[in-house]
Amino acid sequence: MTFVTNIFNLLIEEIAWLYKKRWEIELFFKWIKQNLKIKKNIGHSLNAVIITFLMLKLIEKESSASFGLNSI
Numbered sequence: 001m002t003f004v005t006n007i008f009n010l011l012i013e014e015i016a017w018l019y020k021k022r023w024e025i026e027l028f029f030k031w032i033k034q035n036l037k038i039k040k041n042i043g044h045s046l047n048a049v050i051i052t053f054l055m056l057k058l059i060e061k062e063s064s065a066s067f068g069l070n071s072i
Helices: 012-036 046-064
Strands: none
Touching: 012 046
16 A cells, blocks of 8 residues: 655554544544535534534434444
């Protein structure tokens, strides 16, 4: 596997960890788009992501359905 970066002071393990975390975020947004039929993200800020996550948790609590990265 090849990674391209302009941050030269990181270890390969750190780069791999960052890539893994980024991929988890991509899967989260993919799940939201597919399961909630949202075509476009409403916001890209940290606050928008947190609000989206909390809304999912509220829906999960109210509907007894399971939403989350583990159910992707």
